[in-house]
Amino acid sequence: MTERMTNQEIVKVLKEAEAAMEVKGANRFRIRAYQNAINAIETSTFSVYDLWKSGRVSEIPGVGASLTQHINDLLKEGSVKEFENLRKDLPDGMFELIGIQGIGAKRAHKLASAFELDDREAALEKVAEAAEKGKIQDIPGFGEKTQAQILEAITELKKTKNEKPRLLWAQAETIAERVYKYAKELPEIQKIEALGSYRRKKETVGDLDFAVATEDPEKVMQHLLDFPEIVEVLVEGDKKASVVIGNEFQLDFRVVSPDQYGSMVQYFTGSKYHNIVLRSFALDKGYSLSEYGIKESKSKKLHEFAEEADFYKFLDLDIVPPEIRQGKNEVDLAANGNLPKLIQLSDIKGDLHMHTNFSDGTNTLEEMVQACRDKGYDYMGIADHAPSVESRGYAAVQKIITSTRENFNEIDSKYNDIKVLYGYEVNLLADASISLPDEFLEQLDFVIVGLHTAFSQDRKQLMKRYMTAIEHPLVDIIAHPTARLINERDAVDVNWMDLFDAVKKHDKILEINSYPDRLDLPFDLVFEARERGIKLIINTDAHSTGHLDLMRFGVSVARRGWCEAADVLNTQSKDAFLKNLQKFA
DNA sequence: GCCGTTTTCGGCCCGACTGTTTTCAGTCG
Numbered sequence: 001m002t003e004r005m006t007n008q009e010i011v012k013v014l015k016e017a018e019a020a021m022e023v024k025g026a027n028r029f030r031i032r033a034y035q036n037a038i039n040a041i042e043t044s045t046f047s048v049y050d051l052w053k054s055g056r057v058s059e060i061p062g063v064g065a066s067l068t069q070h071i072n073d074l075l076k077e078g079s080v081k082e083f084e085n086l087r088k089d090l091p092d093g094m095f096e097l098i099g100i101q102g103i104g105a106k107r108a109h110k111l112a113s114a115f116e117l118d119d120r121e122a123a124l125e126k127v128a129e130a131a132e133k134g135k136i137q138d139i140p141g142f143g144e145k146t147q148a149q150i151l152e153a154i155t156e157l158k159k160t161k162n163e164k165p166r167l168l169w170a171q172a173e174t175i176a177e178r179v180y181k182y183a184k185e186l187p188e189i190q191k192i193e194a195l196g197s198y199r200r201k202k203e204t205v206g207d208l209d210f211a212v213a214t215e216d217p218e219k220v221m222q223h224l225l226d227f228p229e230i231v232e233v234l235v236e237g238d239k240k241a242s243v244v245i246g247n248e249f250q251l252d253f254r255v256v257s258p259d260q261y262g263s264m265v266q267y268f269t270g271s272k273y274h275n276i277v278l279r280s281f282a283l284d285k286g287y288s289l290s291e292y293g294i295k296e297s298k299s300k301k302l303h304e305f306a307e308e309a310d311f312y313k314f315l316d317l318d319i320v321p322p323e324i325r326q327g328k329n330e331v332d333l334a335a336n337g338n339l340p341k342l343i344q345l346s347d348i349k350g351d352l353h354m355h356t357n358f359s360d361g362t363n364t365l366e367e368m369v370q371a372c373r374d375k376g377y378d379y380m381g382i383a384d385h386a387p388s389v390e391s392r393g394y395a396a397v398q399k400i401i402t403s404t405r406e407n408f409n410e411i412d413s414k415y416n417d418i419k420v421l422y423g424y425e426v427n428l429l430a431d432a433s434i435s436l437p438d439e440f441l442e443q444l445d446f447v448i449v450g451l452h453t454a455f456s457q458d459r460k461q462l463m464k465r466y467m468t469a470i471e472h473p474l475v476d477i478i479a480h481p482t483a484r485l486i487n488e489r490d491a492v493d494v495n496w497m498d499l500f501d502a503v504k505k506h507d508k509i510l511e512i513n514s515y516p517d518r519l520d521l522p523f524d525l526v527f528e529a530r531e532r533g534i535k536l537i538i539n540t541d542a543h544s545t546g547h548l549d550l551m552r553f554g555v556s557v558a559r560r561g562w563c564e565a566a567d568v569l570n571t572q573s574k575d576a577f578l579k580n581l582q583k584f585a
Numbered sequence: 586g587c588c589g590t591t592t593t594c595g596g597c598c599c600g601a602c603t604g605t606t607t608t609c610a611g612t613c614g
Binding site (some may be wrong): 028029030032033036037062063064066067103106140144145146149196207209236237238252254268270280282283284290292 | 610614
């Protein structure tokens with residue numbers, strides 16, 4: 001058996017096979033099938049390798065018998081014969097060029113053939129050199145402008161290493177707000193909304209897509225292009241424009257008449273895969289969908305929609321919440337009136353992970369309790385980082401716990417509208433032990449454990465650590481389970497299916513952490529955990545009273561994981577909720 | 586190559602923009 005391959009590595013192999021097929025003029029639907037599978041793998045936080053090991057590769061949407069076989073060969077033998085044959089007579093260097101802005105498989109092939117780019121390593125450099133010498137414009141199909149663009153794209157690529165910034169959802173929100181504010185200056189802009197992955201509440205947003213309703217597109221487009229933060233205009237037409245703002249972040253605008261705004265909102269919200277499913281569904285009914293409306297296939301009559309809801313209604317569909325427009329089975333469910341009733345922020349009745357100034361929080365216990373009462377919560381739990389026996393000594397820690405216990409009892413009895421629980425967030429140490437002895441854990445109302453160190457251990461040791469927590473009779477909640485920090489630290493390397501099996505068996509609770517750069521569990525793991533009936537809780541991990549507002553981000557993640565209120569413990573009333581904790585069970 | 590409440594065969598979303606062309610291919614979303 002070959003070494004474990006990452007999804008990224010598998011995707012690379014599939015992408016190059018797909019590019020080879022494009023160059024060779026393979027059936028375009030076959031190419032599309034590859035693209036679908038590649039996207040499914042790229043957007044999954046599941047390890048394809050893990051799925052393969054448990055014989056579940058074909059469960060990946062878009063992966064059928066043939067691709068299952070290829071992936072099997074790849075993971076078993078390290079290569080796929082069919083792919084090798086496909087690319088045998090193609091210059092290797094072309095694969096290095098794909099992905100440069102404006103270069104797809106065909107242009108990459110033309111370039112690589114023209115300049116005999118057999119060496120991958122040197123390919124990029126050679127093309128840049130050719131562009132500088134003005135040799136690219138001589139290739140048929142290329143011209144002066146394309147040549148200049150390629151040179152610029154390569155220069156840019158070297159600078160940024162192809163890492164286009166994906167902003168945290170919360171960061172994208174601040175940009176959207178600034179655009180809204182600017183748009184308000186022009187009365188001709190009747191409506192404007194940020195759509196795409198932003199409206200679907202994806203945890204990171206690669207660009208912001210705005211639909212704009214107006215009767216005066218020319219004036220509006222000019223106004224939008226005058227947005228002061230713009231540093232570069234990429235595309236500029238009368239219906240559409242793409243621009244780049246100061247932090248290299250891209251904005252797309254689509255301008256449309258108010259009559260057609262609803263269709264544009266639907267189209268631009270996506271996801272691409274939801275729209276493909278929706279359009280297939282409509283085709284069966286004799287309709288063709290586009291951003292301009294719903295066209296009757298026979299008569300070509302176009303129905304227009306000012307409101308998105310009417311667009312779905314016309315197709316006899318319940319309106320699908322943006323968060324689950326994922327191209328799964330949401331369209332079928334919408335047709336049958338079976339869409340999940342997704343959890344809402346107003347369903348939340350408590351929060352069990354917050355810090356005070358006892359550890360690294362900024363507010364006092366009393367202040368946190370007041371803030372939770374202001375939110376109307378029925379229960380709350382403080383989970384400060386546990387005091388260390390190593391540094392303080394055993395007796396001192398016992399003293400702290402005794403006096404803290406008294407404080408909690410006092411404040412809990414002071415208010416009869418909220419239950420205040422005393423817990424700690426304890427560390428799951430590198431040696432697979434827990435950072436606080438059992439006799440201390442026993443004195444708490446609840447126990448959260450989390451990984452805070454040694455994230456890059458091998459999966460065997462990581463799993464050993466997690467099993468310590470999962471099998472521990474005093475542990476209630478596993479905090480931020482993947483320990484990822486978005487854009488900073490990858491999720492730890494664990495076989496999530498094995499871990500979920502164990503969590504389910506031992507009836508532990510998994511946290512959905514609402515911190516904008518954690519959002520952990522990630523939504524697709526939430527989806528899987530929920531399907532397995534694993535208990536979930538949405539916590540803020542608040543380090544100040546203001547952080548309690550982060551709850552909405554965690555709720556978004558739960559919604560993207562198709563959670564209803566019943567799937568999340570802290571939507572339950574106080575009495576029902578407490579039964580989920582070891583101490584009150 | 587994938588997929589299935591009319592189907593295991595026969596379909597497969599739809600359009601904008603650019604650059605290079607004299608009507609369209611390539612790329613992108």
